[in-house]
Amino acid sequence: MKFIQSKAEIQEVQEQPIADAILDTIQMLENQYEEPYQATLHGWFVVCEDEQDLIQPFPDLTFSLAEKLNAGEVEFVEKKKDWYEAYILLNDNEGILVYVPKTIFEQHRFQVI
Structure with a gap:
């Protein structure tokens, strides 16, 4: 699991299309708010790298992605060409x-899909 809270951390993402999507979102936030991206103000990003990432709690938080998806406590889930965004x-x-890459996400049956 990769946590992206700065532009510099994007280079750690293995999947280039996901890295590009994160960079696009950060640039959109910077343009919208007319200030540099700050994770504590604008939110942050997580890239799941294996199936275990779906069920283990996020660091410093008490829940996992699977828990939130199964409880219906996500704002949205969007299916992209090669991944899902929640x-x-x-x-x-x-x-x-x-x-979450499709190959990982689609191994589970989540209520939101």
Whole structure:
């Protein structure tokens, strides 16, 4: 599981299309708010790299992606060509945009799909 809270961390993402999507989102946020991206203000990103990443709790949080999906506590799940995106709202300002490759996501039966 990779946590992206800065532009520099995007280079750690193995899947180039996902890295590009994260960079596009960060640039959109910077343009929209007319300020540099800050994870604590604009939210942050998680890239799941294996099946275990779906069920283990996020660091410093008490829940996993699978728990939130099964409870219907996600803002949206969107199917892209090669991955799924799920957005979890943490508070009024901060959220997590989670990227899960299709091969991992589709191994599970989530209620949201």
